[in-house]
Amino acid sequence: MNRFEWTSAGAVAAAARLGPVTVAEAMATQSGAPGTAATVLKAGGIDLLDLMKEGLLTPRRIVNLRGIPELGRILEGADGSLRIGSLVTLAQIAEHPLVARRYRALAQAAGLPASPQIRNVATIGGNLLQRPHCWYFRSLHHHCLRKGGATCFAFSGENRYHAVFAHEGCAMVHPSTTAPALVALGARIELLRRDGSRRMVALESLFLTPEEDIRRENDLKPGEILAAIILPPMKPGVRSWYERQGEQDSFDWPVAEVAVVVKLDSPGICREAAVILGAAAPVPYRAKAAESALIGKPSSAGNARDAARAAVAGADPLSGNGYKLPVFEALVARAILHAANQG
């Protein structure tokens, strides 16, 4: 690991003034040797330090956000919305009673990644903004497209954990487990700019496909700080569920995951649906065909199966990851039924 300066920011504005750039910017170079001039932000530091230990990121200065109290709170809005500060840890979210009651899929998603130790440190902001875990991306010896290199190694290489959808140019899967749940629940995010102004966007629109920009997973602008995630008030009849399957049950990444949100009316007909797949594509992947298959239909095992089939119908698996399709299909069907059958 290289030598670096360490600054602890006490307030968001102070952090913004230090001129941080995104880690994607700090990493992307033509030569393959990471630059050493950047100032970057650290939340829990799990991903940041991983990149530094591998020699993939060599920043000049690290700005620690952990000492900013306003980013570490969960607040209920008067309208029934919920504001989750970007530094709230995954463990805190998983254990929060209101989250568990209203936004079940998020509580489930936040309670499963990695291990308890990691969840006690990992923040929701860092989780959404962490860099991909494609093993070529994480290798100093593979200067791939996403790092500014000339090739993607995954298509003709070892791609068992890679994307089965929308992988034009780069087949990494978006690493965040909380993202599918948050997108399904209609979360918005609040970003603070260097000049002190704020911008609010739907979380879903933050993520960039490789075609939009192969070097960045999201549209965070240099100097922008993610302040909070805002969950909308839950309408009556809305319920959610998250399912995941890894190769192991602890300290592992999912090979497939899905968050489902449905709004059922009183006879039990589905009026709104969100089906978002994780570990599926370079962005949290909305399975539109599955959503349309659900809407207007009563919840039943048969309808859930149809929707699940629709969810994987357009998939384009690589040489080594076709197995993900039956897994997705099973998880989507299960998540729909679990969501619908909640009280």
Add this chain to the structure above:
Amino acid sequence: MAGNELRPMQYPVGIDPAALGEVERRVSPDEAPPLPPNARLAWIGKAVPRANGHAKVTGSALFTVDRKLPGMLHARLLRSPWPHARVLSLDLDAAARYPGVRAALPIHETVGRAVPLPPPGTSPSTPPARQVLYVGDIVAGVAAATPSAAEAALRLVHVEYQPLPFVADIEGARSGDAPHVFDGPVAGDSHAGGAGGDVPIAQQGNVRGPDRSGSRGNVREGFAQAEIVVEGEFRTQVQTHCCLETHAVVADWEADQLTVYMSTQYTVGVRDELARVFGLPLSRVRVVVDAMGGGFGSKSGAGNYVRAAVALSRQAKAPVRLVLDRREEQLDSGNRPATVQRVRVGARRDGSLSAVSVDSYGTAGVGIGAGVGNFAQSIYSCANFAIAQSDVFINAGPGSAMRGPGNTPGAFAFEQIIDELAERLAIDPLALRDRIDPSAVRRAERRIGAAHSGWSRRHAPGSDAGPVKRGRGVAQSFWGANVQTNSACEVRILRDGSVELLSSVQDIGTGIGTVLAQVVAEELGLRPGDIVVRIGDTDFPAGPPSYGSMTTASITPPARNASHQVLGKLFDAVASALGAAPENLVAVAGRIATADKSRSMSFREAATHLRTERISAVASRSDDYGGFARRFGDLASARNALGGVQFAEVSVDVHTGSVHVERIVAVHDCGRPMNPRQIESQVQGGVLMGLSYALYEERVLDRNTGHVLNADLEYYKIGRSRDVPEIEVIFLENYQGMSATDAYGIAEPANIATAPAIANAVYNAIGVRVRELPMTPAKILSALGRIPQRSGGQ
């Protein structure tokens, strides 16, 4: 002391308690008298807590990584980023000048891998052009005052590589037009435990073999006699050792002495190796290990990194610490080779086997010995057996011995074929084994395991309704009961009544130190806590290695004999004070007493009668009383091999392909069990390692770039907390009257049966056989035919 004539003695034999009898052995008068069964002993066979357990859990145990010597330097190794390249030049000047750097050397050590045989007509001393053969191959080393200076200096080493064509997958390497890993024929030790080794074997391109040794009878006739033939092709992956403590050494080269502190499974072996390599007399090399965090076969010898550390220390004239990081550990500290095995079994309707053939090829990277051991050859009765094993070289780090080398992948294939045969014959897998397995011990183990595991509730394959299907499977273990006869220890009694045991034997985490204290305490009538056990140092009498499941079998008999002999000296010293002949004295409950207990004194008081400050006896491992089955130099195999039978209960979700192991019942034998608590822990460890091999672990090598893609513990998946099933460990007391303790090993058998037991249970759950490891969701879904064919797209 009495003369050397052998005396007849009566020893307990049989499986306790069901079948205990007696056997007469003629033994030397130096041997301690026959030991009764465990039930009648004070310490041997009792669950004595691990002596250094407290130190380990509180962090005070001294591991090699904790060693700090005055003036100690820190070394780092430069490793090849290329899978195959010629080193055109290597410039260490800038690195050597970096502030704090005290030594910088090119490193070209090649132990553990195959080495080219000199072409006929050339002198063997022609130095070969330096080539690196895999990503992670060592090129240079530096030692500096701080780890960061060493790291920084490493970046200044300038190497000019000329990349060469390489091959990183086993199928590719077998094809005719594959780049050659080696230019010509090679030889080398078969570290990984398979076929090959030093025997001259034909080599064609990257394929060295086949080696047919071990074949017997006539398989053609055998198959002609068969009424049923089952066959299948099985594949196993590369598994890495994943020692929690990575390979670590502190080498201290002084004017008249080389001292090496090292995480090793064999202190004496390392000493001998270093003395040879550095041209030093054995008396000037000392190897020391205290606490150790796992080896599993990968820390058997000095290896390249220790040689590098010693060379750096010699140059720097200072102690040098070298600790591999996790990436180096995964790339270049050995591994269990991958195998592809075609297994064919012919049987008659009654189940008896008429022919067995095994055709295997495997890869130990640039190493030799990717065979499948002697499992199929030895476990069941069959007159006709043919084996052909080949090594396929690829540009990857060399394999090495790993817990049950050869037999672990071998059992995965063979125990599945036997399961399949049972099904084809429509007989229970246990009943089939009763028919073909000559081992009485395994027969007893099957019976016990069947009762404990609820075997009778096993249903027909794939018969559960619903997506989550449960299944039960069984598999057996076969492993030689190994003994090293070059294995000694000393027991001392000091005038204040304290007692010491000394041996170079090392405790690699199995708890041999505790067992030795039990043995000495039993013999001297003391408590294990009274015995000071000094081990892991070659300044003490040479003990055995801790591999091959031979440590307990090799060192506990001399420990007991040395105790017996030194006690005889104590008896001589106190006989007159107690008014009895020495041969009429006994040591019990902390006292030395006359046989009728009429007169006694405390052990402590007895020691004050010693004429000298301390007395001592050194004993070494005698031959097994009933003789050995085989011996090669210091190494011998006992007449009866080790058994072991494991029962697995799994559930498989056929929609997601995920497998959960719910329960393993592991029934094992190790001669006389010395410490049930530690045996249980060994068996649990073996089961977990086997489970992890069955379901998760796999080194992923990128065939396009030759890099290991998961040289970490994130994507190299090893069983973790929630993957642990309920493990029930049962072991037999199997008395054979073979040595002063009658103890044998347990470590490897505990690992061999697990993967096939799980595979057979998976078959029983889903009705489809999974013939490839690890049994990930992808493999399960593929076996079930649930993966859709790819439509288009690359």
